[in-house]
Amino acid sequence: xxxxxxxxxxxxxxxxxxxPDANAIRLFxxxxxxxxxxxxxxxxxxxxxxxxxxxxxxxxLSVSISRALQGWAFxxxxxAPNLLEGSIHKVAEREGILL
Numbered sequence: 511x512x513x514x515x516x517x518x519x520x521x522x523x524x525x526x527x528x529x530p531d532a533n534a535i536r537l538f539x540x541x542x543x544x545x546x547x548x549x550x551x552x553x554x555x556x557x558x559x560x561x562x563x564x565x566x567x568x569x570x571l572s573v574s575i576s577r578a579l580q581g582w583a584f585x586x587x588x589x590a591p592n593l594l595e596g597s598i599h600k601v602a603e604r605e606g607i608l609l
Contacts, residue, residue: 513541513551517579518609524578525555528570533558536606539585550583554602557590564588 513521525535532555539552553575561567571586589599 513537520578521551521553521575522609524574525571528574529555529557529567531557531559535609536602537609538602538606542605542607550585551579552585552587552602554587554589554599554606557588559590560592561588561590564590564593 522535525532534556536554536556537552538554539550540546541551555571568586568588571588572584575584575586576582587598587602589595589602
């Protein structure tokens with residue numbers, strides 16, 4: 511995994527600030543490959559409950575994470591019982607690392 515513990519702590523705090531009820535944060539994609547170089551940070555944030563306004567939540571999470579990681583490139587996807595899941599969710603579940 512190509513994130514240091516300080517970055518992970520900042521990321522977790524940023525998510526917790528906006529969504530303290532998040533069930534899990536998964537890192538997936540190129541950042542879990544120690545041999546890769548570059549790449550953005552791909553995150554899936556899980557919730558056990560319905561998300562009433564997912565676009566707003568996604569935006570708030572993105573702003574919080576961007577501030578915490580000082581502008582690093584990243585992608586955030588949400589997973590909740592009322593949201594449609596795509597193939598990217600399956601990849602994140604299968605290959606992702608819980609933070």
